[in-house]
Amino acid sequence: MVSLPETLHQLTAVLGELPGIGPRTAERLALFLVQAPPELTQRLASALLAARERIQTCRVCGALTESQPCALCTDARRDGTTLCVVERPVDLLLIEKSGSFRGRYHVLGGKLSPLNGIEPEDLRIRELEERLGPEGVREVVLALPTDVEGDATCHYLARRLAPRGVRVTRLAHGLPVGGGLEFADELTLSRALAGRQPVA
């Protein structure tokens, strides 16, 4: 049996380490790359190196940035009294896309997960606490996932931040906007019922 040349084999192995890429896809990508025009691989390689070199996490909020601190943290038009806590940098982008939040952000970098050995010390919670006083934060909005670990992290943060005198809120659970009731599962529906609001 003829196997792949060694360099091609190594490339496949590296690609296979990427998230969402199985052995077949890795092989297909590798075969494509070695047969693609050389300038494509050049561009890919330099883009990879440049991005890896320049992208860092903002030391204030934890978002991905090229400058320290990031553009969001230095933007004077943002409302510093409200701080939105998210799990991952990508969540921040999602909320930004909605265009309805004008405060600042804080990326936790994960959620409590005893099964994966993620404890409070592994999250950027101390950094969060250190921002509260100096930045004059009055409200912390928790925008964490609604799975068990996300909800437990919310409870944890609410408890830990309580003595700090800030208001801790979390995003509402409810129905997706623009859809019928049939699109919500029962758990969502029951939470939406529990969180019902008077019609103004």
Add this chain to the structure above:
Amino acid sequence: MHLAHLRLRDFRNYARLDADFGPGFHLLLGGNAQGKTNLLEAIYLLATLRSFRGVGGAQMVRHGAAGYFVGARVLAAGTSDIRLYWSPTARSLTLNQRPVRRLTEYLGTLRAVVFCTEDLQLVKGPAARRRRFLDLLLTQAHPGYLSVLQRYLQALRARNALLKARTPDPAALAGFTAELVAAGNEIMRQRRELVPRLSALTRLAYRRIAHDAEEVRLDYAPSVKAHFAEELNRAAERERALRLTLLGPHRDELRILLDERPAAQFASEGQKRTLAIAFKMAQAEYLTGLHGIPPVLLLDDVMGELDASRRAGLLPLLERAHHASGQVFMTCTEEQWPAELGRRLQRWQVRAGTLRPLPATSEG
């Protein structure tokens, strides 16, 4: 509700099978190890996505094949087309040609109740068996129960992992405790509502089969007496010592009492067997009452275990399933199939992974 068409590819000892079934009784006849139970297993798999033999996907793949396929057409209010493929590297489940994203949307497409020899463990076995029975029934009755149960189990596993740490962070523990309590209370509420109804149905079914004077009663004995959060709080020290969550629905018991005495200790073997069947009949009756249509009944060799009079007690249930255009699949080895069911019966010959309809007999 009935299974109108079953298609198997490389499932157990079936290389290919395509069979059409009408409503009513189907008797699967054949010697040992010919594939009778495998058919029931396939139908049950479509209903619950698990094997009633308690095995994983790999064991259901035909020897030497890459994966198995089980497909079906189910007639209830409408027609549903189900296709399930499993292999060690790929699996897919589609309902009416669309991939199923949430189990809660799928479960209920086909509802089945299986009667098999392992049911005896419901009476004799550990409490976990009975909890699984309750959980399965509640999932069949209200698919949303499954999401709550999954949340509970996630919270439980996380909490146990925290308790295993040398010095558990009390605030983190409190975070997961809140989740455990919220999901746990909902589970206990649903179990508490179900058990009295199930108890009444089991008593009726038992009386019908056994013609005995004994009274059956099911008693829900949750490990939480009144207030989950407070009781956890009181157990905190013991939990830290044992490094385990000591209270909650995962420790619940469903007590089976025969004349107010625990059946596991005091019932005879025959009574236990009858109880196990009564349990399953109660499950079928409960689902019929709830949805207005009977589930598909799968009887794996249980008739052989019952004497003639007890067998006769089971017949009304089967009759009723028949009248409500339900469907019953029953396996029997040739010698001992129940003559009481002679009429209106579709007989099938199962031999080495093939299924062949047999002509109606003249005895009925």
